Structure formats: C-alpha cells, structure tokens
Amino acid sequence: MRRWRGALLRHPWSATLLDRPLMGPHALERTEFLYESLTAAGFTAPKTAAYSLSNYVMGSVIMQVTWERSGGTDTGHFLRERADRYPALAEHGLEHDWDATFDEGLGYLLEGMARSRQ
Structure with missing residues (x-):
C-alpha cells in the first residue's frame, strides 16, 4: 500500500484518473496482486478488503x-481563533505529516481487518 501510494504521489496527475474504473493492464495487475495477497492472508472473499484498502490509498493521495x-x-491560526466552536480541531489541528498519518491510519485499517478474520 505504501509503494502504491508513493507511485501515485510521484505522478500527482494520476489522482485525476482515480474517478473512473481502472481497467488498464498495470491497474489490473496491481488489483490481481492485491486479491492474491488478501486470499493468501486468509480472506476467502477479498473484494471488500481490497475495496477498503484501495479507497484508503486513493483517498489519501487525492x-x-x-x-x-x-x-x-496554514489552518492552525484560523482554528485557534474559533476554538470555542471547534475545540477538538483547535487542539489537534488539520496539519500533519502525510506519511506518518497514512501509516497510522493504514495500521488501524489492517488491525481491524485482521480482527475480522478471527
């Protein structure tokens, strides 16, 4: 997932293609690999897991x-001025390290997926 995200980010124009079915040979090979990997990991019907992971990657790139x-x-100043209306956002903000946030969110997603197989 990290490599796929990295490839999409190296070609930012690719985000504009994510609003249509990805039926080219490279996209189909990536999807085939994902389905095979999920099946090998114990998902007997990998479609929903693949959908979740794919949408997470594509959404983060977009x-x-x-x-x-x-x-x-810089949204920090704007949110701090409105802390009475948006206290959680004023405290935690919207800015973040894109890579670290992606990795943490991917971890949450994978942990939940692993629990669903048990």
Missing part, C-alpha cells in the same frame, strides 16, 4: 495532492 496544490494553507 487529499494530499489537493492540499499541496492549494498551497498547503
């Missing part, structure tokens, strides 16, 4: 590319 193209607005 968010990061969009944010970076917008100039990476």
